[in-house]
Amino acid sequence: MQIALDTSLLTGLLVPNDLWHTSALALWEEIKAAGATPVYFDCVAAETISVAVRRLREKHRLDDIEPVLEQIRTSIPHKAITWILPDVPDFRARSPSS
16 A cells, blocks of 8 residues: 655654654554555655745754755655656756756
């Protein structure tokens, strides 16, 4: 069974002091116990980064941004992402002049 993860769950999991961290961990444990395979959509990964950084900035926790981004890079490796927006990978590789 595959389960698509949403931004709220991912943000809660990956930002330790997030309001939803405890709930997200509990749900994650249930997903793992069910033997489900997580599906990470590209748009959800991008939104997770945006939400996490915004929340950290709002809380004036700028020093926590880089560790959280590293946690996201480690937890959601590029090869694990399901690309539903096919042009997004190309945008990363293009130079500004192309």
